[in-house]
Amino acid sequence: MNYVFRKITKDEIDRLHDLFPDNEQMWLKYQDMRLKEFDSKEIDVYVIELDGSFLGELSINYISHDLPSETIPNQRVYPQAFRLDKKCQGLGLGQKLIQFTLSDLEQQGYTEFTIGVEDDNEIAKHIYFKFGFIEAIDRGYGDAFDPSDYTLYMRRIQKK
Template sequence: MIRLAKEKDMEQINNLLYQVHKVHSDARPDLFKAGGKKYTDEELKEIIKDEEKPIFVYETDGKIEGYAFCVLINNDGEKSLCDYRSLYIDDLCVDKNCRGKGIGKKLFDYVLEYAKRIGCYNLTLNVWEGNDSAMQFYKNIGLKIQKIGMEKIL
């Protein structure tokens, strides 16, 4: 079942936040602190309440097996951009013990349909270089590169 996250889900969501952070800290220890997570509990509570930042969870028998953190972006009135709504997937994670079961695809498809239903022009996300499995997953489900961030470490 896929549904909106609730405060009672925070412990399980935090477990997944640590998992996805580990992927990033393993790939980029120069940028991500080992053992961390993206949000504090207070920040997570606020996000759960925010209708502009829905978190969808995939639940089986009371266990959260994956999530998709989303952010609604309105580009109305921007000087150089056309007016459009976009849904940004800020974070998508499937529990490391549940991968390969199609949960990520189901979450993505659910979020895609949600974005269509609320009138979004597009659905976007970012993938860190070095997260090859995520990059391949997104390519396999039909995402195309929109823009590329580049760096030179000083």
């Protein structure tokens, strides 16, 4: 299969709808929030695409919202809103999207990455720990889109 990993434009936000849970009202709030974040250059969204359909998304936030430790301009970014179509789970595509995204951001000069993980989500912790998100640096609390409390983990790389 010919999977494409890439960053999308603001005009493509509507195409994320199929990845969002079946709550239309929450989708509309999410869509509105993402469009505003695109306008203010707070986010980028990376996707896995196959035959014109988005199979996964990983949003990158450049501005701290919930915790001041999430981001540092031109140094630290916060991957969030990681979604993968259920029929694609277990195929390694999510990990490929994470790798593609981190590599692209590293090429842009970012050296620190934070990610929020619920304490009881052992599968996510296992995956993120493999990518080097091992240093717990803060504690966060849920919001309207995800009410779960979480630990903020950091990954650091050395500049070449």
